[in-house]
Amino acid sequence: MRLGIVCGLTTYLASVKVIARHIExxxxxxxxxxxxxxxxxxxxxxxTGGGTMxxxxxxxxxxxxxxxxxxxxxxxLRLGTSVALIAERDPLVTAKEVSTIDLTSNGRFELxxxxxxxxxxxxxxxxxxxxxxxxxxEHLLAMRACWSHEVSEFHGEFVDFPPLVSDPKPVQNPHPxxxxxxxxxxxxxxVTEYGDGWMPRYDRISLAGLRSGSDAxxxxxxxxxxxxxxxxxxxxxxxxxTGAVAELAATGVERALIVLPPVAGQEALDTVSQWSETxxxxxxxxx
Amino acid sequence: xxxxxxxxxxxxxxxxxxxxxxAESLGFESLFLPEHxxxxxxxxxxxxxGGDTPDEYRRMxxxxxxxxxxxxxxxxxxxGTAITLILERPPLLAAGQLATLDVVSDGxxIVxxxxxxxxxxxxxxxxxWERRGTQMKDYFRAIKxxxxxxxxxxxxxxxxxxxxxxxPKPVQKPNPPILIAGEMKVAVRxxxxxxxxxxxxxxxxxxxxxxxxxxxxxxxxxxxxxxxSTIDITLFGCRQSRDEMRRFEDxxxxxxxxxxxxxxxxxxRDRLHxxxxxxx
Numbered sequence: 272m273r274l275g276i277v278c279g280l281t282t283y284l285a286s287v288k289v290i291a292r293h294i295e296x297x298x299x300x301x302x303x304x305x306x307x308x309x310x311x312x313x314x315x316x317x318x319t320g321g322g323t324m325x326x327x328x329x330x331x332x333x334x335x336x337x338x339x340x341x342x343x344x345x346x347x348l349r350l351g352t353s354v355a356l357i358a359e360r361d362p363l364v365t366a367k368e369v370s371t372i373d374l375t376s377n378g379r380f381e382l383x384x385x386x387x388x389x390x391x392x393x394x395x396x397x398x399x400x401x402x403x404x405x406x407x408x409e410h411l412l413a414m415r416a417c418w419s420h421e422v423s424e425f426h427g428e429f430v431d432f433p434p435l436v437s438d439p440k441p442v443q444n445p446h447p448x449x450x451x452x453x454x455x456x457x458x459x460x461x462v463t464e465y466g467d468g469w470m471p472r473y474d475r476i477s478l479a480g481l482r483s484g485s486d487a488x489x490x491x492x493x494x495x496x497x498x499x500x501x502x503x504x505x506x507x508x509x510x511x512x513t514g515a516v517a518e519l520a521a522t523g524v525e526r527a528l529i530v531l532p533p534v535a536g537q538e539a540l541d542t543v544s545q546w547s548e549t550x551x552x553x554x555x556x557x558x
Numbered sequence: 559x560x561x562x563x564x565x566x567x568x569x570x571x572x573x574x575x576x577x578x579x580x581a582e583s584l585g586f587e588s589l590f591l592p593e594h595x596x597x598x599x600x601x602x603x604x605x606x607x608g609g610d611t612p613d614e615y616r617r618m619x620x621x622x623x624x625x626x627x628x629x630x631x632x633x634x635x636x637x638g639t640a641i642t643l644i645l646e647r648p649p650l651l652a653a654g655q656l657a658t659l660d661v662v663s664d665g666x667x668i669v670x671x672x673x674x675x676x677x678x679x680x681x682x683x684x685x686x687w688e689r690r691g692t693q694m695k696d697y698f699r700a701i702k703x704x705x706x707x708x709x710x711x712x713x714x715x716x717x718x719x720x721x722x723x724x725x726p727k728p729v730q731k732p733n734p735p736i737l738i739a740g741e742m743k744v745a746v747r748x749x750x751x752x753x754x755x756x757x758x759x760x761x762x763x764x765x766x767x768x769x770x771x772x773x774x775x776x777x778x779x780x781x782x783x784x785x786x787s788t789i790d791i792t793l794f795g796c797r798q799s800r801d802e803m804r805r806f807e808d809x810x811x812x813x814x815x816x817x818x819x820x821x822x823x824x825x826x827r828d829r830l831h832x833x834x835x836x837x838x
Contacts, residue, residue: 282726287662288630309650312709312721330725333651333658339623340662343575343630363596363682364620364647371620374569375627395719396648422599432682434599438617439569 272520274554275301276543277353277507277530280337281330284531285539291341293540295348297547298556302341303353303383303528304334308360311391327533335368342376351381353507353528354452354470358386358403359396362410362430363437366417369447370439378442383470383505384411385452399429404457411449411465418446450505455484463491468503473510473519473527481506482522511546513553520555527554559807561837562588563830564640564794565818567624568617572826577818578628580827582635584834589628590640590670590815591621594679601678607761614820622655629663638668640757640794640815641739645673645690646683649697649717650724653704657728665729670757670792671698672739686716691744698736698752705733737792742771750778755790755812763793765809772810798836 276294280287294302310329338350350372357365373380386403387393393400406429413430416423417437424434441447450468451461454476458469469488471481481504489499503525509515511529519527529546531539563586567574578589597616605611625637637659644652660667673690674680686693696714703710704724711721728734738749739757749756756771772791779786792813793806803814816833818826 282661286664291630308654308724309704309719310723310725312723329723332661332726333655336622336626336655336658337662339626340630343578343627343632345630360651361647361683367595367620368623371623372627374619375573375575375624395722396650417596432596435596435682436599436616437596439619 272516272524272554272556273300273526274516274551274556275299275303275349275351275505275526275528276546277303277305277528279305279327279530279533280332281327281533282332283330283535284327284533285536287332287337287340288344290539290543291344291348293543295345297543298551299348299543299547300526300556301349301351301381301528302338303351304337305331305353306334306355307331307389307392308333308356308396309392311389311395314389314391325533335365335372338380339368339372339375342372342379347379349379349381350376351450352383354383354385354450356387356393357384357410357414358398358406358429359393360410362413363417363432363435365410366414366437367439369414370418370437370441373441373443373447374439378447380441380443380447381450382447383450383452404461405429408461408465415446415465448503452507455480455487459484459488459491462488462502463495463497467501468505470505470507473506473508473515478518478522481519481524485524511550513549516550516553520553559803559811560587560813562586562590562636562638562792562813562815563818563833564590564592564815565826566592566614566820567619568614568820570617570822571820572823572830574619574624575627575631576823577826577830578632578635578637580830582632584830585838586635586834588636588638588668588813588815589625590638590668591624592618592640593621593642594618594676595620595643595646596679596682597676598678598682601676603675603677606675606759617820622659625667626659626662629659629666634666636666636668637663638670640670640737640792641672642669643674643679644671644697645680645685645693649700650704650719650722652697653701653724654726656701656734657705657726660728660730660734661726665734667728667730667734668737668792669734670737670739672757691748692716695748695752702733702752735790737790739794742767743774746771746775747778750775750782750784754788755792757792757794760793760795760797763806765805768793768806768809768811798833800837803837
């Protein structure tokens with residue numbers, strides 16, 4: 272099982288370059304960044320995980336620019352969003368950002384997407400909240416049109432553009448893996464139509480549910496004429512404990528992501544070093 | 559005077575990260591990138607330099623992420639947009655993305671901005687073309703609120719948002735330099751109101767027009783109680799001649815950007831080295 276680290280990077284955590292190089296040198300497969308472009312002061316929505324929202328959620332660096340900087344600073348580390356709220360972003364601009372990161376990283380980008388949980392943030396950035404997954408789907412399909420054709424056009428309910436050229440194209444063929452966040456029922460349908468991977472949250476699903484869910488999606492992909500061999504499950508927010516990592520590895524999921532706590536500078540680097548000694552062996556990777 | 563490059567990097571040219579590393583080691587002060595998020599398959603807007611629009615305009619990298627990659631691979635060279643079509647990104651996203659770019663580069667960002675010339679491209683992004691100058695002023699005022707206030711709110715003609723936290727803040731205080739591109743009389747006025755400098759196009763400039771623009775800018779800076787000694791005038795293109803460069807420097811230019819046309823990696827690398835010999 273591959274192991275990646277989620278960095279909710281802020282200006283006070285650590286420099287992107289330093290942390291990315293350290294994660295790569297420590298032997299982790301990937302680095303991921305979450306996405307909250309702005310944080311409204313007045314909000315009623317709560318983190319779907321329950322409890323109080325950590326303050327650093329309001330201070331996050333932009334994941335596309337941040338991961339691009341990490342691409343320039345590293346050579347083999349894979350780089351992903353966990354997750355990008357693509358309905359809050361212009362699909363044409365985002366399509367070119369993704370292509371550019373994939374190009375400058377020589378094909379190391381992974382696009383994790385979700386519809387978000389913070390209604391006030393989404394609405395501020397043009398999301399039709401009750402229909403946010405429908406909008407997310409259209410944004411992705413529009414981006415895929417840009418990635419796939421020399422001249423693309425799109426006419427949908429949320430996105431509409433005339434024939435145009437968007438280039439460069441992504442390096443990965445046909446485009447970077449698109450990982451869909453969320454629970455099985457919605458995610459299975461979405462992955463089958465427009466995804467390459469599933470990104471469920473560790474605290475929302477049992478080990479048995481992970482195994483059966485991954486199998487169910489593979490069957491649906493095969494039924495839809497897509498190659499189930501390309502599908503991968505990435506478990507988000509795996510606890511940084513050897514037992515949890517080893518159990519996940521035993522279920523056969525392809526990747527687990529552990530979240531770096533919001534600690535500063537050297538402490539963050541030391542945490543990554545410790546995890547490489549304990550968690551990489553538990554995941555079945557070299558320590 | 560600073561000397562920078564503006565390479566037309568695409569997926570077929572010398573990679574932009576290598577251009578950044580090489581330009582830094584050769585001693586160039588800055589690397590700027592242009593922007594066209596998309597180019598419509600059909601359009602009537604005339605290409606500003608005359609003739610057909612070159613194919614590379616359809617194949618430009620996204621400058622925000624490409625400059626971030628350059629920043630990740632370099633230590634000193636300044637990074638900039640020349641120019642970003644600022645009206646094509648929602649200002650709340652542009653504020654966070656530009657600030658992140660300043661953070662990941664440790665304060666090396668220069669924001670060259672304009673409204674562009676391709677009306678049909680602007681239409682795809684909902685640009686209010688007839689009032690695009692007013693819209694750009696509104697966008698930068700909103701972006702500056704995001705950059706300067708712990709809790710920002712803004713109410714304008716083209717942009718409004720309630721109280722929100724927009725982070726990160728840029729490293730450079732109060733903001734990374736904002737250079738406004740465009741025709742002299744309009745651009746220098748805009749620069750004095752909400753910018754920090756001007757990007758004139760070499761093709762349309764003479765040392766006299768630069769000097770006049772600078773005088774107008776100094777007057778406008780004084781009118782608004784600003785210090786004119788910080789005025790940045792970045793010339794977009796120039797003939798590779800030390801005499802020509804000196805004439806523009808004497809007229810008030812503070813930085814010259816030399817184009818690098820899109821070429822395969824080795825040809826572009828050779829051209830970069832020849833440029834360094836001629837102009838540095």
